[in-house]
Amino acid sequence: xxxxxxxxxxxxxxxxxxxxxxxxxxxxxxxxxxxxxxxxxxxxxxxxxxxxxxxxxxxxxxxxxxxxxxxxxxxxxxxxxxxxxxxxxxxxxxxxxxxxxxxxxxxxxxxxxxxxxxxxxxxxxxxxxxxxxxxxxxxxxxxxxxxxxxxxxxxxxx
Amino acid sequence: xxxxxxxxxxxxxxxxxxxxxxxxxxxxxxxxxxxxxxxxxxxxxxxxxxxxxxxxxxxxxxxxxxxxxxxxxxxxxxxxxxxxxxxxxxxxxxxxxxxxxxxxxxxxxxxxxxxxxxxxxxxxxxxxxxxxxxxxxxxxxxxxxxxxxxxxxxxxxx
DNA sequence: TATTGTTATACTCTATAACTATA
DNA sequence: TATAGTTATAGAGTATAACAATA
Numbered sequence: 001x002x003x004x005x006x007x008x009x010x011x012x013x014x015x016x017x018x019x020x021x022x023x024x025x026x027x028x029x030x031x032x033x034x035x036x037x038x039x040x041x042x043x044x045x046x047x048x049x050x051x052x053x054x055x056x057x058x059x060x061x062x063x064x065x066x067x068x069x070x071x072x073x074x075x076x077x078x079x080x081x082x083x084x085x086x087x088x089x090x091x092x093x094x095x096x097x098x099x100x101x102x103x104x105x106x107x108x109x110x111x112x113x114x115x116x117x118x119x120x121x122x123x124x125x126x127x128x129x130x131x132x133x134x135x136x137x138x139x140x141x142x143x144x145x146x147x148x149x150x151x152x153x154x155x156x157x158x
Numbered sequence: 159x160x161x162x163x164x165x166x167x168x169x170x171x172x173x174x175x176x177x178x179x180x181x182x183x184x185x186x187x188x189x190x191x192x193x194x195x196x197x198x199x200x201x202x203x204x205x206x207x208x209x210x211x212x213x214x215x216x217x218x219x220x221x222x223x224x225x226x227x228x229x230x231x232x233x234x235x236x237x238x239x240x241x242x243x244x245x246x247x248x249x250x251x252x253x254x255x256x257x258x259x260x261x262x263x264x265x266x267x268x269x270x271x272x273x274x275x276x277x278x279x280x281x282x283x284x285x286x287x288x289x290x291x292x293x294x295x296x297x298x299x300x301x302x303x304x305x306x307x308x309x310x311x312x313x314x315x316x
Numbered sequence: 317t318a319t320t321g322t323t324a325t326a327c328t329c330t331a332t333a334a335c336t337a338t339a
Numbered sequence: 340t341a342t343a344g345t346t347a348t349a350g351a352g353t354a355t356a357a358c359a360a361t362a
Contacts, residue, residue, distance in 0.1 A: 028306065035313065036353085049328055066344090079344085082345060083329090
């Protein structure tokens with residue numbers, strides 16, 4: 001295979017080899033974007049978008065955490081969290097309580113109502129999961145999850 | 159394992175099991191979002207965002223296609239494509255030529271300038287790829303790509 | 317009537333920079 | 340000086356609905 005990866009088709013146009021199919025990063029973006037559309041539908045039932053639900057789960061896993069903790073855990077800027085936290089608080093899925101040690105910060109916790117929303121959505125999330133993986137063996141699924149973890153670690157490495 | 163997946167921590171707050179880690183769809187969204195950030199940097203060198211580059215590649219792979227073809231190939235609404243196509247035309251990475259059979263539609267083709275942009279970006283894209291997969295064996299990488307294809311097929315199934 | 321592409325509009329996710337209050 | 344959170348702003352990607360031109 002030569003150095004130029006394209007076949008000339010006319011004076012000003014070219015056709016490349018279809019060589020993006022073998023790129024993990026590129027495919028992850030494509031698949032991730034399609035997944036988001038389904039998650040929008042699933043989480044929409046309780047009034048949340050995928051990112052908002054993701055933050056709700058992080059708070060549930062780290063009760064009493066601060067927004068700065070979430071920024072680190074989700075690897076997003078702290079300003080990105082403001083409208084998400086606001087939305088969750090508006091729906092009363094979380095509660096904020098001012099820290100006694102540091103009056104700039106607020107402890108975050110999932111409320112009973114927030115837990116209900118999670119419980120309500122989880123069956124659909126699991127059903128979606130089965131749709132995604134029903135052509136895979138249990139072993140293939142385990143391997144996929146391990147590979148995704150490897151990729152995520154590589155992305156977070158400085 | 160009982161039916162309730164949570165341990166009560168106080169009157170109004172709960173802590174769930176960390177059971178999203180085993181969900182392929184959820185992890186794909188997380189990883190996909192992180193990948194996009196890197197792709198923004200990589201494609202930004204030639205003035206494109208990840209979605210715009212993705213459409214440029216599709217046009218390169220399907221010279222002469224119409225916007226409706228791209229909507230089907232990328233699985234997005236036709237209105238989503240309008241600003242992307244406009245951006246690519248603005249940078250002279252593609253050219254539009256009115257179809258002689260159907261004067262509503264425009265054939266799309268990548269220009270020499272567009273090809274240069276692709277060539278310029280590809281080495282960085284491949285380097286990013288190696289970062290993502292350097293903790294994987296060749297076999298694991300192949301398996302991951304196959305799994306992603308399975309997932310994508312499941313997502314596009316009606 | 318149906319289709320191609322556009323416009324208007326809206327929402328989510330992301331960021332940077334500047335700000336307030338507090339440490 | 341540094342940090343927690345907010346505000347203002349911007350860009351990207353997604354959609355729905357209504358429209359014009361054409362089939």
